[in-house]
Amino acid sequence: MLRVFTDGCEQDRLSVGDRGLHYGDGLFETILIRDGMPCLWNRHLARLALGADRLGLAQPSRSILREEAARICAGLDDGLLKLIVTRGVGGRGYRPPASPHPRRILLSYASSPSPDPSAQGGVVIRYCATPASVNRRLAGIKHLNRLDAVLARQEWDDPQIAEGLMCDDAGDVVGGTMTNLFVWDGVALATPAVTRSGLAGTVRSVALESAARAGIACVERPITRRMIEESVGLFLTNARIGVWPVVRLEEQSFDPERLPVDLLHQIRQAAQTPEWPDP
Amino acid sequence: MLRVFTDGCEQDRLSVGDRGLHYGDGLFETILIRDGMPCLWNRHLARLALGADRLGLAQPSRSILREEAARICAGLDDGLLKLIVTRGVGGRGYRPPASPHPRRILLSYASSPSPDPSAQGGVVIRYCATPASVNRRLAGIKHLNRLDAVLARQEWDDPQIAEGLMCDDAGDVVGGTMTNLFVWDGVALATPAVTRSGLAGTVRSVALESAARAGIACVERPITRRMIEESVGLFLTNARIGVWPVVRLEEQSFDPERLPVDLLHQIRQAAQTPEWPDP
Numbered sequence: 001m002l003r004v005f006t007d008g009c010e011q012d013r014l015s016v017g018d019r020g021l022h023y024g025d026g027l028f029e030t031i032l033i034r035d036g037m038p039c040l041w042n043r044h045l046a047r048l049a050l051g052a053d054r055l056g057l058a059q060p061s062r063s064i065l066r067e068e069a070a071r072i073c074a075g076l077d078d079g080l081l082k083l084i085v086t087r088g089v090g091g092r093g094y095r096p097p098a099s100p101h102p103r104r105i106l107l108s109y110a111s112s113p114s115p116d117p118s119a120q121g122g123v124v125i126r127y128c129a130t131p132a133s134v135n136r137r138l139a140g141i142k143h144l145n146r147l148d149a150v151l152a153r154q155e156w157d158d159p160q161i162a163e164g165l166m167c168d169d170a171g172d173v174v175g176g177t178m179t180n181l182f183v184w185d186g187v188a189l190a191t192p193a194v195t196r197s198g199l200a201g202t203v204r205s206v207a208l209e210s211a212a213r214a215g216i217a218c219v220e221r222p223i224t225r226r227m228i229e230e231s232v233g234l235f236l237t238n239a240r241i242g243v244w245p246v247v248r249l250e251e252q253s254f255d256p257e258r259l260p261v262d263l264l265h266q267i268r269q270a271a272q273t274p275e276w277p278d279p
Numbered sequence: 280m281l282r283v284f285t286d287g288c289e290q291d292r293l294s295v296g297d298r299g300l301h302y303g304d305g306l307f308e309t310i311l312i313r314d315g316m317p318c319l320w321n322r323h324l325a326r327l328a329l330g331a332d333r334l335g336l337a338q339p340s341r342s343i344l345r346e347e348a349a350r351i352c353a354g355l356d357d358g359l360l361k362l363i364v365t366r367g368v369g370g371r372g373y374r375p376p377a378s379p380h381p382r383r384i385l386l387s388y389a390s391s392p393s394p395d396p397s398a399q400g401g402v403v404i405r406y407c408a409t410p411a412s413v414n415r416r417l418a419g420i421k422h423l424n425r426l427d428a429v430l431a432r433q434e435w436d437d438p439q440i441a442e443g444l445m446c447d448d449a450g451d452v453v454g455g456t457m458t459n460l461f462v463w464d465g466v467a468l469a470t471p472a473v474t475r476s477g478l479a480g481t482v483r484s485v486a487l488e489s490a491a492r493a494g495i496a497c498v499e500r501p502i503t504r505r506m507i508e509e510s511v512g513l514f515l516t517n518a519r520i521g522v523w524p525v526v527r528l529e530e531q532s533f534d535p536e537r538l539p540v541d542l543l544h545q546i547r548q549a550a551q552t553p554e555w556p557d558p
Contacts, residue, residue, distance in 0.1 A: 004295055013292035014285055014300065014386050021293065021363070024303030055426070056433055058329035072550035084300070094425060094432040094456055105295050133414040134448055136429055145424035146373060148414055153373040154335055169413055169475070177373055196448070
């Protein structure tokens with residue numbers, strides 16, 4: 001953690017009464033910083049707004065978030081901005097207070113030193129035994145209830161394994177612990193629907209739009225392990241990594257050259273392009 | 280909040296880097312205080328141990344917890360003790376640190392002034408539209424991922440409605456937002472299994488044992504709305520309320536006199552009996 005703003009002040013401590021701690025009652029965004037500016041700012045804010053709407057939470061003012069993001073990004077060429085919004089303190093038990101005072105926390109981190117795996121062809125991944133939580137009201141949004149991903153990520157220590165895929169209780173593949181999954185059959189793409197479980201990633205939405213522009217079909221649907229076994233290639237996306245081609249999943253090897261490489265390049269570029277948020 | 284101990288010190292602020300906030304990576308217990316002593320202490324500690332085992336988290340020392348609980352209960356005749364254990368600060372992303380420093384937070388609250396509803400015959404309850412989250416690895420334990428209960432509790436404002444029942448994605452009834460449910464068919468009891476969803480309440484375990492001692496069958500199983508429609512009576516349990524007979528669920532009325540009242544009395548007594556924790 002490099003810097004922290006809590007409700008606009010340099011403050012790295014929080015009330016132990018905060019509902020973010022008690023119930024995970026809040027949302028977050030992890031935003032890539034390049035050249036002192038956030039990437040995909042408007043997409044992150046749009047997802048935050050969707051989450052706030054789902055939780056019945058007033059979203060913090062976009063202009064305040066923009067000002068604080070600019071302040072925390074200044075002087076940090078490359079890194080990450082984590083934005084947390086909680087419902088704040090109050091309420092008796094699970095019931096939210098009638099007039100909550102949401103709390104916003106912005107944290108900046110230095111870039112992780114991990115090398116670009118696409119330079120080495122791609123990443124090795126595995127399946128996790130921990131199931132992804134299923135709840136249609138919580139699917140898609142980036143809320144603070146992330147124990148399923150924590151337990152899944154705890155399943156391996158091997159630094160050669162970059163990510164683990166999680167399945168729901170029906171056995172369908174939901175995505176990685178921290179990434180969205182795309183499956184390429186040689187002609188078209190498919191990605192897990194995020195209506196029961198999973199998360200609608202910002203780079204996932206970039207990928208969906210880029211594919212549409214490139215005339216490549218990409219369908220959001222349930223993804224079975226069988227579909228993956230029969231696929232030509234896989235790639236993973238998130239805001240921090242951009243795009244990771246997969247070279248191996250358990251015993252199955254993939255040739256990343258057979259992926260739609262121009263499309264992956266476009267997605268990667270878009271995900272890593274800094275933009276000042278709309279004023 | 281009356282008093283707060285964080286890792287043994289009077290400290291009501293927490294690092295914003297704590298994993299309890301970021302991911303809900305932790306556990307809690309809500310413990311009734313009577314005559315300056317906790318009730319069902321050993322059951323609460325046993326569930327905490329089960330949860331810590333599930334999360335791969337070292338449980339805080341029982342003797343330290345006992346000492347701090349005694350300290351916070353002293354001078355508080357009646358009230359609540361909330362005990363939170365998080366995985367503390369650290370780790371990159373979802374991955375827990377190799378050697379976490381769990382944090383323990385004890386908070387005391389004055390007793391809520393709500394009257395005993397059994398004095399008025401029982402409580403009025405409803406169904407919630409928010410589904411209960413499904414994850415077999417997280418079912419049963421009292422972790423900090425409670426957004427499903429928060430959203431369900433947000434569905435009603437009417438102070439006449441004491442609780443809402445939640446169903447899982449299959450439509451089976453999991454329990455109340457903050458209570459366990461028991462269904463009485465006139466001969467035997469049933470309560471939702473907590474293997475896919477829901478929470479293994481401390482008073483639920485008291486009820487299961489009390490029923491066994493009284494020679495009343497009580498089965499843990501999936502509970503359908505149909506079973507509830509055909510039931511003779513319902514009651515709810517948790518550590519704070521003890522036992523609540525139900526007089527009405529939506530349009531269905533119940534006569535609490537038809538419940539096994541001696542059993543309910545035994546459960547209520549056991550739930551509200553202060554005990555010093557084993558040294």
